[in-house]
Amino acid sequence: MSSNGSLDAHLSKKTSFLGLKLWVLIGLCVALFIVLILCILSVWVTFRRRSKRTADTYPLSQIPNVSKDIKIDRVGPQSFQDYPESVFLTINEKPANKNPDTALVHLATSKSDPDNLSQCSSVYHHERGFSSHSGEVGSPGAIQKNHSSLSYGGLVTASPLIGLPEISHLGWGHWFTLRDLEIATSRFAAENVLGEGGYGVVYRGRLVNGTEVAVKKILNNLGQAEKEFRAEVDAIGHVRHKNLVRLLGYCIEGVNRMLVYEYVNNGNLEQWLHGSVRQNGGLIWEARMKVILGTAKALAYLHEAIEPKVVHRDIKSSNILIDDEFNAKVSDFGLAKLLGSNESHIATRVMGTFGYVAPEYANTGLLNEKSDVYSFGVLLLEAVTGRDPVDYGRPANEVNLVEWLKLMVGARRAEEVVDPNLKIKPATRALKRALLVALRCVDPEANKRPKMTQVVRMLEADEYSSREDRRNQRSCTTSTEIEPVKEVSGSGDMKNKVDDLESHRSKTTGA
Numbered sequence: 306m307s308s309n310g311s312l313d314a315h316l317s318k319k320t321s322f323l324g325l326k327l328w329v330l331i332g333l334c335v336a337l338f339i340v341l342i343l344c345i346l347s348v349w350v351t352f353r354r355r356s357k358r359t360a361d362t363y364p365l366s367q368i369p370n371v372s373k374d375i376k377i378d379r380v381g382p383q384s385f386q387d388y389p390e391s392v393f394l395t396i397n398e399k400p401a402n403k404n405p406d407t408a409l410v411h412l413a414t415s416k417s418d419p420d421n422l423s424q425c426s427s428v429y430h431h432e433r434g435f436s437s438h439s440g441e442v443g444s445p446g447a448i449q450k451n452h453s454s455l456s457y458g459g460l461v462t463a464s465p466l467i468g469l470p471e472i473s474h475l476g477w478g479h480w481f482t483l484r485d486l487e488i489a490t491s492r493f494a495a496e497n498v499l500g501e502g503g504y505g506v507v508y509r510g511r512l513v514n515g516t517e518v519a520v521k522k523i524l525n526n527l528g529q530a531e532k533e534f535r536a537e538v539d540a541i542g543h544v545r546h547k548n549l550v551r552l553l554g555y556c557i558e559g560v561n562r563m564l565v566y567e568y569v570n571n572g573n574l575e576q577w578l579h580g581s582v583r584q585n586g587g588l589i590w591e592a593r594m595k596v597i598l599g600t601a602k603a604l605a606y607l608h609e610a611i612e613p614k615v616v617h618r619d620i621k622s623s624n625i626l627i628d629d630e631f632n633a634k635v636s637d638f639g640l641a642k643l644l645g646s647n648e649s650h651i652a653t654r655v656m657g658t659f660g661y662v663a664p665e666y667a668n669t670g671l672l673n674e675k676s677d678v679y680s681f682g683v684l685l686l687e688a689v690t691g692r693d694p695v696d697y698g699r700p701a702n703e704v705n706l707v708e709w710l711k712l713m714v715g716a717r718r719a720e721e722v723v724d725p726n727l728k729i730k731p732a733t734r735a736l737k738r739a740l741l742v743a744l745r746c747v748d749p750e751a752n753k754r755p756k757m758t759q760v761v762r763m764l765e766a767d768e769y770s771s772r773e774d775r776r777n778q779r780s781c782t783t784s785t786e787i788e789p790v791k792e793v794s795g796s797g798d799m800k801n802k803v804d805d806l807e808s809h810r811s812k813t814t815g816a
């Protein structure tokens with residue numbers, strides 16, 4: 306009792322600080338401490354919110370962010386670049402999910418930013434309940450790009466990842482873990498190797514929901530993996546076209562960089578033209594032209610329908626995949642470059658494949674879409690002749706396909722250039738049209754080369770006229786000798802030569 310009394314007396318004693326009593330001073334100190342803690346907490350919360358908003362507003366062309374807000378099972382980073390490798394390791398060391406269906410995908414989206422959501426939903430419209438086959442714009446299940454600059458002529462495909470969580474509002478971007486892809490490819494088994502390119506090995510795989518995929522494991526050679534990865538993602542991550550291979554997602558884990566594509570089941574054009582099937586005729590003429598036309602449409606889309614335009618930089622036969630209906634699927638965007646509408650060209654290191662690279666780009670390093678047009682011309686000549694663009698096994702004047710072609714056409718021997726493995730030769734007119742389109746594309750003067758939309762039109766006109774030809778061949782036995790194209794140096798006016806063909810057609814069909 307007496308000790309309580311002395312404590313009271315002690316607490317009630319006046320202190321030297323403003324003459325306040327001791328208990329008042331203690332109370333003040335405690336209150337100050339609480340206020341301080343609250344301040345620190347609120348500063349921390351504000352800082353966290355702000356950094357989250359920054360991460361949510363990365364441009365579409367960048368690798369999409371994976372927000373913590375919507376995730377299927379694991380913790381995901383805000384943006385891949387923001388995290389040191391050790392963080393990826395931590396994330397991926399988490400135990401695998403018990404339910405693989407839900408473990409497969411991370412959504413690259415954030416609920417928390419309504420502005421971002423509405424901006425993106427004006428670009429993409431998802432319709433649910435689709436089939437795994439590609440669909441035309443507007444067909445059930447199609448993912449339709451409504452943005453005017455993205456809706457040009459391209460058929461779009463439905464997501465084949467049925468049964469998996471919805472794809473991100475960024476329009477693409479399933480984030481696979483290394484484990485997902487190990488399971489899909491039987492731990493990257495040798496028997497699943499589809500082929501090896503300059504930048505990595507491609508494996509065939511099957512996702513847990515049954516979707517067949519091709520997994521490109523990019524070699525980690527001095528940062529090239531990162532460049533290749535970003536180039537592919539920037540070029541085709543958010544575009545859809547019936548004739549472009551579809552990029553379904555990616556894997557970033559430690560030093561691993563992998564890209565996951567739709568699996569295209571009928572080989573590539575190089576295998577069809579130069580592989581073992583070629584002795585039996587390989588691809589018939591019509592199939593070759595269908596593949597070529599599809600490739601032209603894909604390039605027209607990349608060059609003229611999207612902003613920034615995409616220059617592929619490595620158009621060649623092994624990069625033209627073929628499906629079971631002989632639709633072309635342009636692949637391998639590892640060297641692709643983006644070109645803004647205000648840029649006539651960009652200066653870049655000369656890359657590509659020998660024999661396909663445009664001379665002005667090889668000489669100066671200045672690149673624009675006309676370089677792809679040149680490579681496309683070489684590809685078309687390859688499809689017509691069945692020859693490699695450069696073949697040192699041939700006589701000196703035949704080593705370079707383009708030069709040989711010009712010689713042959715100049716010498717009125719165009720008929721002789723057709724692939725000898727073709728059992729049924731193309732109609733004369735179809736052959737001439739293909740050759741003239743190709744020669745215009747390989748014009749040494751880049752600005753004289755046609756745009757890819759013009760190429761598409763010329764090839765489509767040919768498709769129409771070959772159908773007519775076949776009808777006429779049945780009713781009329783008159784032989785049509787190939788008329789020589791006098792000037793084929795490439796610098797001459799190739800349009801006139803196409804016009805020559807038109808008059809030739811009028812003569813032979815009596816139209």
Ligand SMILES: Nc1ncnc2c1ncn2[C@@H]1O[C@H](COP(=O)(O)OP(=O)(O)OP(=O)(O)O)[C@@H](O)[C@H]1O
Nearest residue numbers: 499500501502503507519566567568569573623637
């Ligand atoms: N989505 C896919 N579906 C089926 N096969 C594919 C797919 N993507 C690539 N391939 C095949 O994988 C192999 C390797 O392809 P990749 O594009 O890596 O190399 P490449 O084009 O042969 O050579 P490089 O990369 O040096 O130009 C090729 O045979 C290609 O046909």
